[in-house]
Amino acid sequence: MTTTLDGPSPADPAGSAPDDITLHVSDLTLRFGGVTSLDGVSLRQRRGEILAVIGPNGAGKTSLFNCLTGAYRPQEGTVRYTGVGRKPVELLGRKPHVVTGLGIARTFQNIRLFPALTALENVQVGVEVRHKTGPFGAILGLPRARREERESVARSVELLDFVGLRHRVDDIASSLPYGEQRRLEIARALGTNPSLLLLDEPAAGTNPAEKLDLTALIRRIAGTGISVLLIEHDMRLVMSVASSVVVLNFGRVIASGTPAEVQRDPAVIEAYLGSDGAAIPKPTEGES
Amino acid sequence: MTTSGTTPSPEGTELTEPSVTPQRAPGPRRHRAVPAATGPGPGLLELLRSSPVHQLGACLAVSVVLAVMTGPDGDSDHPFHGIAKSVLAPRIFIFLAIGLAFWALVQVSSRLGAVKQVAGERLAPVGRVLETRPGRLGGNATLLAVAILAPQLVSSAAQQSLVNDIGIYALLALGLNVVVGYAGLLDLGYIAFFAIGAYVTGYFTTKTGMPWHSPVVFNPFFVLPIALLVAALAGVILGGPTLRLRGDYLAIVTLGFGEIVQLLANNAQGITNGPRGVFGVPNPSVNVGPVHYQWSLDPKPYYYLLLGFIVLVIFAFGRIERSRIGRAWAAIREDEIAAEASGVPTLRLKLLAFAIGASVSGFAGVLYASEQFFSPQSFSFQASILVLVVVIFGGMGSRIGVVVGAVVLQGLAFYLRDKVPPADRYIYFGAVVIAMMIFRPQGLVPSRRRRREIQLAEAGIHGADPLGAAPDHAA
């Protein structure tokens, strides 16, 4: 099950203690003008763990992602990330592509593929981030360039296979059905060889069958030793894959623990059931 | 918000940006929903699409404009004489008749709906053959053969034009294509690097051309690598601080840069010899072992030299386009945020595109300068625009396309030299460009990716566009 992801991957579950902390967020505060999008958010994620962040719309989940991946610069707080076999590093203040280079990949709430590229090319873009071929190498067709090109195709096909899109290799990304676009985006993220994968509402807009596939896929990813940080609305999916859950509301952590614990937490029930998802708080500027 | 249950549409994804781009979606796209809702108005295209009466009106209007375009001149003392003589003279009937015939043609063909299908069926196999590898090779070989034979068949004035107007512009367009077509950056000051290449040549190859010159003079061939580096460096210097800017702002800054370079060339008489230009750059020559060759006034050898470089550049850029760099550029062009999140160092790759584009431009500058004479007039904003129009017209992102663009547009200009009053040439140029944008915005020979992107844009899906896709990192 995990073989396909064992490329030159750094994810090495055997070598790391299960209680290793891979991501340590403390006191993250993000404001837009007068609106506080994140308010002293702290969380920890162990290596190999699937951690879900849930909360009503506008709770600050995507803002959190954007802070972690360098798209936003929060006013306060620290984010310490420990890659496999690496020293802990501070993520804040780094550019998105640097964060990706450190081994953190993400997907977007509203799929962002390269619509006119083929599925294969989409994944290749991610895979090739770690390649070294420069313009001269490419022009002259140096051995390394040719080797990397071969590797890139092989690895990308492997990843497409892993997410179940082997048959879509040469299709244009925008022509794929929605659920497959989601999986393609995940394949592209996996291509960058992450040890931590951030999934932003991967089940949004998918049908029940696709959701089931997705659940399996997330499990398989985690099975390869990649830690998964998951934002999700769908409670059933969260409960079935996540080993722990953090609940955000109005930019604050209101509860955390195992899925079962969180489900019983009165504050969470209040935040969700009290509003029934209908009277969802207005999105803040950061969320919309 | 896209929540589970709603049918997700690409349009929906557009409206619910995950907040990395605080600015609104770019303009024209936002109105996509509107035209569908409002009724047809009398614009040119929808007239052609709407009722026959409206189409007739448009056809006749175009006829009248064409009559005025081709009619007699006026002057400032009698400003409307030209128009009056065009519209009130009997020749207007010729134009109205053509307009009418055209309208009838449209009516008939759209009723039958056959023309396109027949043409499509006939052309489809050709298109399919051309898409295969041997087909492509064959097509390219044919093009190359035509290019090699071309100067043998035309007059020497046309040969001169092949070198000065077509060859140089094809090379420039290939370079700009990297910036605009591959990386999706709109550069309106591209000709500045051309100027830099030319002046570097002036500096290194002659002691008489410019007041400011190098202590030792070189053969223009030896200046090629220097100019390449200097231009690339200029590209990096310009690009470094500006490539962070959003699409249109980048366009304006590059425009400003282009103007500054031209104005400096024009005004710094003590350095560049000002508007008098640089005269006396030696012709390039080859002296390797037994091979001695000196280029001279004859345009033909220059043409083949240029052709050689163009083929080389086409080949090299093809390699780059198909490499990880080309894919990363495509990614940046289509969705910069996603590219960045996928680990693509966007700024560095944009700089690379800028530097490569600039170096080709500098390269072209050397060849241009070594043809004896150049002046700042060659480096005007109009020239930058002309290169851009060549790129778009030929087919953004397509190497063969931009060369074809140079051949067609500049060839048209040369052809019109004798056929219409010389000063009227640009009226036709403008009209052709507008018509092209209305009927075929992807260009004459678009790249496959670009064609898809245009189709996606027309469908309202996130379009890759030098003016549209660049995000604002100010947040």
Place this chain on the structure above:
Amino acid sequence: MGFVHQFWQLTVDGLEIGALYAVIALGYTLVYGVLQLINFAHSEVFMLGAFGGLFAARGLLPAGDTPGGLASVGLVLAGLGVGALAGGAAAFALERTAYRPLRRRGAPRLAYLISAIGASYFAFNLAGKEFGRQNVPLPPLFHNGVVFHIFSAQVTTQNLVTVGVAVLMLILLDRLVSATRLGQGIRAVAQDADTASLMGVNVERIIVLTFIIGGLLAGAGGFLYTITFNASYNMGFVPGLKAFTAAVLGGIGNVRGAVVGGLVLGLVESYGGYVISASYKDVIAFLVLVVILMFRPSGLLGERLGRAA
């Protein structure tokens, strides 16, 4: 001698040309506000307005000496009016032929720019064909003399006419955008066209009207420009580029920003042209542009049309 002595004179000169830049810049800014497009052919709208005003004023000008008094006022007003109408008509035609067909088919933004460039070449070369390719002077419509002095600077009738009319138009436009229904519509479209159309704003109509308003201003501005600089078929390019710079300088999409940008640019050019060389005026203008964009990418006043007023 020297800069200090000429400071006030240069200020007066700079404000005059700056006011003209501001008037033209508004056309760029308004269109940018509603469409987020750089209307590259705006410079030809300016040129056509200039010719319209020139022909009208010249046609009405009685033979003989330079008129005075009410006749002068009437002639200037006629020139302004016809210039504005010609500019408005040109802008309307431009929108119909070079923009609307593209908008209907949802063309990519670059296509608009190229089509506008094509329209620009078409328009100014056709004007050259019909109106001749020589500079065309506007005969004097009023006695130009020194009206008063500011410190050491002479302020002439011409200065006053140009700046006065420009300021009047700017105030009118500001009122129009901030206090009328049409202005409300323009701001709504500028903020969010989709929402505006849902709220019952006719977006197509607003776009056309925005073009026309920009055209009216540029046309009148063209006439004012002709008083000082003569008209010619290719007159639009340089002032167009400067006005465009002014619009960006002030924050494109921002009405008041365009005015500030125009005045700042006029002054900088005037001072710089004196201190360095008239040849370097344009270099200075573009340097200012590049530097400002690098350090304040959204211009001096920064905001967009929707939020500005």
Place this chain on the structure above:
Amino acid sequence: MARRHVTGMAVAVLAVAVTAAACGSSGGGSSSSSGGKKSVEIGFQGPLSGDNQQLGINAVDGVKTAIAEANKKGDLPFTLKLAQSDDQGDPNVGPTAARQLIDNSAVLAVVGPVFSGATKASEPLFSKANLLSVSPSATNPALTTLGFTTFFRDIAPDTVQGAAAADYVVKTLKAKKVFSLDDASEYGTGLSGAFEPEAKKDGATITHDSVNPTKDYTSEATKIIADKPDAVYYSGYYAEFALLTKALKTKGYKGILASGDGSNDDQFIKQAGVANANGVYLTCPCGDANSDPKAAAFVKSFEATNAGAKPGTYSGEAYDATNAIVTVLKQVGAGATRKSVATAFKSVDYVGLTKTLKFSPTGEVAGSNVFIYQVKNGERTVLGSTAVLVKG
């Protein structure tokens, strides 16, 4: 989608049809030989479009007049025709324009190029093709020193004009302080480069400035007025000189205002406005045919050939150059080749309208006079030649 394709194709068809129709109607067919006689063409290269096209039009009209007269006389063994080539006055367009004439094997001699910059860029090609070119107007001094083998000009170089203008402004008009402004062009810098040393030698103080052609001379006018000169001499073309004059007069400049042959055209008066132009001096190494009684026949013939247009600056020189070429063609006879025409022209001695055309080995015309014009009541009037006007 289908509809769009159809319309796209149809538009292309329409455009082609219309262009064909236009070309057909505007004619200008280039079929050679008419009336049994072989035809020979005289080329003309100059600005027929662009800002300063009037100077090109003046010259080409002079060429047309001479050709019409020669054909009417009918004593040539062939019919003469004109082949025009527009170089827009732009050095970069020059070579292509020149090649167009070179390609046309019927062209045995060229009148032009008109502007100095374009001349510099085009002459190497003419030299190589052994094609004679006689410029009626390229006055930059350096042109005859660049080793062109088939280049002649029947106009004095700017060294002559600049010096004469300086003598007139300083000695006759008694200007002590002169502001010399040029347009940084090949022509302008050549003229101011000749004007300034002579004016200094004559005892005037000189302020030099160089401004590229622009529309806005406001700050330059402020600068000039602040300098308080007695005279301003502008070396450049009329479109800019008109704007400069306007800006200076608007700011109340009252001193002497003068310019060279590039501004010596009625367009200057028109564009500056009569009130502003009145009193302005213009220097030119060219006589004025309109006011010269000896030239009455030429003026009449010119008007007849060119639909009533009056001769302008360089019309006379272009007419003379063409006539000199015609003389040579007659001399060489029916077997004329480019080479034989170019060789024979070296020893031409033709008494023309403006001067006697006789050339030094480098192509410089032998004797030349500089004339002073002044705008009076909206008309250019000749005050006389500097040989007479400047004393001491």
